[in-house]
Amino acid sequence: MDSPFVAVARAADVPSGGFVKVEVAGRAFLVAHVGEHWYAVEDLCSHEDFPLSYGCLEGERVKCSLHGSRFDLKTGRPLEEPADTPIATYRVAVAGDLVLLDPTAPTNAH
Numbered sequence: 001m002d003s004p005f006v007a008v009a010r011a012a013d014v015p016s017g018g019f020v021k022v023e024v025a026g027r028a029f030l031v032a033h034v035g036e037h038w039y040a041v042e043d044l045c046s047h048e049d050f051p052l053s054y055g056c057l058e059g060e061r062v063k064c065s066l067h068g069s070r071f072d073l074k075t076g077r078p079l080e081e082p083a084d085t086p087i088a089t090y091r092v093a094v095a096g097d098l099v100l101l102d103p104t105a106p107t108n109a110h
């Protein structure tokens with residue numbers, strides 16, 4: 001069976017505390033690197049479908065720049081209003097210098 005993972009970035013291009021926006025088959029994702037951890041979430045705020053890649057990281061959270069909701073990168077859960085619905089999270093892995101993303105299904109049953 002083919003691996004669902006797709007190479008989306010070079011690890012060296014995503015410094016710790018940063019993220020990159022990537023696209024797979026026309027869908028946008030945000031791949032974040034925080035210390036030893038890597039995260040992938042859909043690049044879409046659950047409040048008003050605004051790109052989260054316009055926002056910023058605050059530790060293991062991403063903050064939407066439109067109305068300020070922050071989301072846990074691991075669970076996708078919103079940490080404050082106005083967003084009240086999780087964003088989709090995806091499996092991500094690093095192999096050598098490649099960051100791999102599995103875009104096939106959210107890990108948080110979104």
Ligand code: FES
Pocket residue numbers: 045046047048049050064065066067068069082083
């Ligand atoms: S669009 Fe993100 S908090 Fe409103």
